[in-house]
Amino acid sequence: MPEDLNQKISQFLDNELDHDEALTLLQKMQLQSELQDKLIRYEAISHAMKTDVFLLTKSDFSTKIRQQIQKEPVYLLPQHKPFKRSHKQIAAAASIAIIAVIAGRSLYGTDQHSKVASIVQVAQHQLPEQSSKPVVYANQAAQYPLNKRINDYLQAHNSSVYTNGEANFQPLARVTAYSHK
C-alpha cells in the first residue's frame, strides 16, 4: 500500500493522475502529514532531475504559503469586471464616430458660414505668432556680417577649419563674447 501511494504521488507530480484519483490522493495527504512531506521531497527530486538546478526549500514552505493565502481578506462585494479589449475598441470607435457626426453637422449645417468664419478668425489670430519666425531670421541676418567676417578670419588663419565641420563656412559661426577676468 505505501508503495502504491508513493507511485500515486509520483504520478500526481507528473500530472498523470486523473481527476478522481488526484482528489482522493489530496484528501489522504490532508489527513497524513508524512504524505505531505513525501510530496515535498518528491517534488524537489523531480525539479532537480528536470532542471539541473536545485532550490532547497523548507519543508513547511507550502504550508506557510497556504496560511498566507488564508490570511488574505475576503471581498464580499462584487468586483468590477474589467472591460474586455474588444469592448474598449468598440467604445473608442463609437466615440470617434459621434464626434465626426457632430463636427460634420456643425460645418455643413445651417450655421455653416458663421462656424467657418470663426475658424478663419482663429487662424488669423494665430498668424502673428507664426510670423514671428521670419522676424527672428531677420535678426540673425543682421548679425550675419559679423559672423561672416569672423568665419573669414578663421578660414584665413589656419586650416583647422577644414577639420571642424561646425565652424566650417557656416553663415553663423559660434561666436561668444569673452568674459574677461
Add this chain to the structure above:
Amino acid sequence: MTVVKRFYVVLLLSIGVASAREPGLNAQQVLVKMNHAMEVLNYQGTVAFLKNGKLEPMKYVHAAEKGIQQERLLSLNSPLREIIRNGGQISCLFKETQQTIVDHRPFERSFLVDVPRNLDDMGAIYQFEIVGEENIAMLPSYVVAIQPKDYARYPRKIWVEKQQFLPLKVVVYDNSGVPLEQVVFTEIEVKDALPFVDVKFLDAAHPVQHIHQSQPQSSDQAAFVVTALPKGFREVFFIRKPMHNTEQPVDHLLLSDGFTTVSIYMENKSAAIQSGLQSVGAVNSYSRTINNYQLTVMGEVPAETVKFIAEGIKLRDLKD
C-alpha cells in the same frame, strides 16, 4: 636562490627597464623622429578631432613617395567632405553642396600637428619633457609635454608611438590645464605604400573658391606695424587681398612661434565687428579701431596675448 640565479634575475630586469626607456632619447629627439616619420611613412587610420566642443571623426590617409607627400581626410559625419593636402595646397570638396575650396598654405605641413623641424631655438620659450608612457589605440607611446615658459601661449602634449614614432594624440590645454582641443587616432596602420589620389575639380556650374591664392607679399606693405610681441613670435606670411566677398582689401599678417600661430587683420572700419575680446572655441580674438581702421588679432593663445599684441599695433603712417 643561488647567487648566480640572482645575478641573472637582476640582469634581466635591467635589460627590461633599459629597453623600455631607451636611455639617451630625450623629448626633442622623439619629436625630431616624429617629424621624420610623419613625412616618410605611409599610414592610415581613423582620427577624431575634438574642437569647439564638437567631435569630428575622420578617415586619415598619408601617402609618401620620393619626397612627395599627400594627406587626405574623409569626414564620417555631415557635412561630408574630402580634404586633400598636396604640398602647400589644400583642396576641400563638400559632397553635399558640391562646393570646392582651394587653399594655399605653404607654411603648414599636417592636419595632425605641426612641430618645427628645428627645435634648437625653441628651448628659450618651451620646455620639452617626456612625462610618461601610455597606450593610445593600443599602441605604447611616449607622452611628450611641451610646456611654455610664459603664459602667452598654451601648453600641449603629444603622444608619440614608440616603434614608428607617429603622433597618435595631440592635446592643447589652457593655462589651468583644461583640454581645449584634441586630435587622437582610434586606430592606425602603417603600410608599405598607399595610393595618391587626384583632386577632381568640378565643372563651371560649381566654381572653385580660392583662399590665399596670391603669393605672399612683404610685410613692409602692411598698413600697420607690430611694436610688441611675446617672445619667439615671428612673421610667417603677409598678404593683402579682398575678403568678405567684396573688393575691399584686408591686410593679413600671420605670426608663429613654431607651435602657435596668431593672425593680425586690418581693414576699413566697419560697424559689423564689435570691439573687445571674443572667443571661438580655443581661438581668442581681440578687435579695436585705429582711426578709420578695424584691427583684429586672432589665435590659439590666451585672451591676454591677443589683447597684448593688438594694443601694441600702430598704423604705419603714424609711426613714419
